[in-house]
Amino acid sequence: MKFFFIFCLFFQVFKIHSQNGKLSGFEKILIKSGMVDLWNVDSTIKIFLRYSTDDNFLGTDMYGDFRKCYLQKDVAEKLKNAQKILKKKFPEYSLLVYDAVRPVSIQRFMWEMCELPTEEKRKYLVHPNSFSVHNYGAAVDLTIVYKNGKKLDMGTEFDFFGELSQPCKEKRFLKEGKLSQKQIDNRLLLRRTMQKAGFYSIRKEWWHFNSCWIDEAKKKYTRIENHFIKDSLEKESLEEFFRKKKIVYRIQILSSKKKINENDNLFGYWKIFRYFHKNLYKYTVGEFTNLEKAKKFMRKLRKSDFKNAFIVVFVDGKRN
Ligand SMILES: [Zn+2]
Structure with a gap:
């Protein structure tokens, strides 16, 4: 599994390189909305978009060929600073991004495909009508990896749908022996690094960080609605896309x-x-x-x- 992960990481880096120079219609929309390719801001930050692989909670590749990490310009700058803060303390560590901008169409797809009862779903997924900071390119899901690509032990995998993922319950799980001190220390390192760089952590997921809250994101940034825009700058709704x-x-x-x-x-x-x-x-x-x-x-x-x-x-x- 470890080697498979490292292979995927290199494969994605290779794909990103090979895609350079050619901008898809979708990327042009992201750029028009003020976003930048994180690779161009800080190429030392590792990127492994889990929704662009089968290795995610739905077991489905939702992003297809899209493997780059796009964020609002000021958010990407903050993330660059977070990497600097981390590397100053631990030069052998790096941030590894799992997800950044996430179009509403993908969020809707996740919501519809997820098999959990609605009440459970609400704990881990944002209802597509409520919008997430990810939709504005101002939130990021990430972890910390060693130089060789091995992940720091955070106690659960990314997108683990269970209470063990929730930072607000860490103290209890430490007492009950379900999380070790080391796992909590690793989470704290990620949280403190991100907070120092100006991100906010949330109560339910150790991997998720907002650059601002949703009301501010709505005022400051453009929301990305659709993913399925290939080589056209035209706005095409998902419904139209499916009809055609x-x-x-x-x-x-x-x-x-x-x-x-x-x-x-x-x-x-x-x-x-x-x-x-x-x-x-x-x-x-x-x-x-x-x-x-x-x-x-x-x-x-x-x-x-x-x-x-x-x-x-x-x-x-x-x-x-
Ligand atoms: Zn997230």
């Missing part, structure tokens, strides 16, 4: 480095659709144009042989 494109939902049950035949016994009687994506063969069952039906089928699969089944989205025949 052919969207198909499939349920992914397995991935492998070696190609497995679709008729292999492993898959039982399921009719398999195989595709190649990000250096792996991936195997799906079912094909739906209706998200609710896809979710229902996914739940059925999870109860049977495929506990880790998740939904993948294909746009015009291509994995999104």
